[in-house]
Amino acid sequence: MRALSNISYITEEIPTTKSDKDNQTRPELPASQDGITCEYDGSYLIINFEKGEGMASMVLSCVSDGCELCSVNFQASSQFVYYIGEITEPIKVEITTDTGSYYCEIIQ
DSSP states (O other): OOOOOOOOOOOOOOOEEEOTTTOOEEEOOOOOSTTEEEEEOSSEEEEEESSOOSEEEEEEEETTTOOEEEEEEEEOSSEEEEEOOOOSSOEEEEEEETTSOEEEEEEO
């Protein structure tokens, strides 16, 4: 096995937070987009929420011209599934909740 001679190390501080539960310092991990994830399975948008967020509003629009395709209001509980069918061009998905969370992604 050959040894690597040109190894460089990055040394920087990792942001930490104190946990009230056990009073230990732990690295602070980056969050998802405000606790909201969205997947497209070829027909459905599957939207998951880490925690209940009250009501949510979703706007789907064409990326090419910004034309709004639809707007939907729904209860932002653990999961919301919405049928959009097969898409032929990129679509922008924007979700906002009553608690102020925001999610934006382009699906293709």
